[in-house]
Amino acid sequence: KAGVTQTPRYLIKTRGQQVTLSCSPISGHRSVSWYQQTPGQGLQFLFEYFSETQRNKGNFPGRFSGRQFSNSRSEMNVSTLELGDSALYLCASTQQGAHGETQYFGPGTRLLVL
Amino acid sequence: AQSVAQPEDQVNVAEGNPLTVKCTYSVSGNPYLFWYVQYPNRGLQFLLKYITGDNLVKGSYGFEAEFNKSQTSFHLKKPSALVSDSALYFCAVRDIESGNTGKLIFGQGTTLQVKP
Numbered sequence: 001k002a003g004v005t006q007t008p009r010y011l012i013k014t015r016g017q018q019v020t021l022s023c024s025p026i027s028g029h030r031s032v033s034w035y036q037q038t039p040g041q042g043l044q045f046l047f048e049y050f051s052e053t054q055r056n057k058g059n060f061p062g063r064f065s066g067r068q069f070s071n072s073r074s075e076m077n078v079s080t081l082e083l084g085d086s087a088l089y090l091c092a093s094t095q096q097g098a099h100g101e102t103q104y105f106g107p108g109t110r111l112l113v114l
Numbered sequence: 115a116q117s118v119a120q121p122e123d124q125v126n127v128a129e130g131n132p133l134t135v136k137c138t139y140s141v142s143g144n145p146y147l148f149w150y151v152q153y154p155n156r157g158l159q160f161l162l163k164y165i166t167g168d169n170l171v172k173g174s175y176g177f178e179a180e181f182n183k184s185q186t187s188f189h190l191k192k193p194s195a196l197v198s199d200s201a202l203y204f205c206a207v208r209d210i211e212s213g214n215t216g217k218l219i220f221g222q223g224t225t226l227q228v229k230p
Contacts, residue, residue: 004157033216042223043204048216056217090157094216100146100165101208103218105157 002026004093004106012112018079021109025072025093031055032074033103034066037088046089049074078111086113116141118207120221127195127228135190135224137205146208147188148218149179153201161203164188175199195228202226 005024013019025032034046045058049068066076072093078085088110092103117140127133139145146165150158162173169181179190190203203224209217 006157031216033218035218035220043206043218043220045209045217045219050216058217092158092218100163102148102160102163103216104160105150107157110155 004091004104006089006091006106006109008109009107010110010112012114013081014114015081015083017081018077019081019111020075020077021089021091021111023074023076023091023093023106025074025091026095026104029093029095029104030072031094031096031101032068032072033092033094034074034076035090035092036060037090037108038086043090046076081113083113086111116207116209116211116219118205118219118221120203120205120224122224123222124225124227127226129197129228129230130194133192133195133199133226133228135203135205135226137188137190137221139186139188139205139207141207141210143210145188146210147179147181148206148208149173149177149188149190150204150206151201152204152223158204161190195226197228197230200226200228 007022031050033048037043048056052068063079068074088108090108092105095102119138148163149161164171164181172178205221206218
C-alpha cells in the first residue's frame, strides 16, 4: 500500500497570504489528523476529520481550517498567514485494528512565511 | 490534563551499546502509548505502541519499549545501537479525554546521537 502523501512538500508564502495543503491518506483509512511541528512548540494537534466531519480540534485560531472529501483526502487552509505559521505541517491517517489504532504520518509540508 | 514528558533533550551512546530513551506519562485511565522516530526533513515513522497486554512491546528496527504502570513510564530501548539510529524520537499518548482516536499528545522529543 502507498503511504500517506502530502502536497506540496515545500511552500514559501508572504504574510497576509493564504495557503492550502493537501493530504491523501493510506487507502482504506477514513480518519485524517493534522499536526503542526515547530522547534519552539513541538508537535501540536490541529484537527481531525473522519468521514468528512471534523471530529476534534486543537487550540489554534480560526485562521486554521480544514475539510475532508468523500474519498478521505483532506485539505487544510491557513488564511492571513503570519510569520509564526512557519512550520512543518504533518498529516496522519489512522488504521483501525484489533489491537487498537495506529497513526501513520506523511512526509509533511514545510511552510515558510516571509 | 494528559501529558507526556521526555526528560532528556539528547541521548548520546556509542555504536554497539544499549540505548534507552525515556518517557513518562500522565493520563486518566489506561494509556495508549506510542513511539515515533523522525529523520531529518522527514515525517514521523511509527516504531511501536502499547495498548494492553505484555509490558514489553517489540517494534520495528529492533526497538522495544517497556511499559511500567507503577512508574508511569514507557522507555524505548534497543540492545545494540547503530549509527543509523541517530534521529529524533517522540513519545506520544492518545488523548483519551477527547473521546476519539485522532489526537495524539506528543512529548518534546529526544535527539539520539549514536557515535561510531
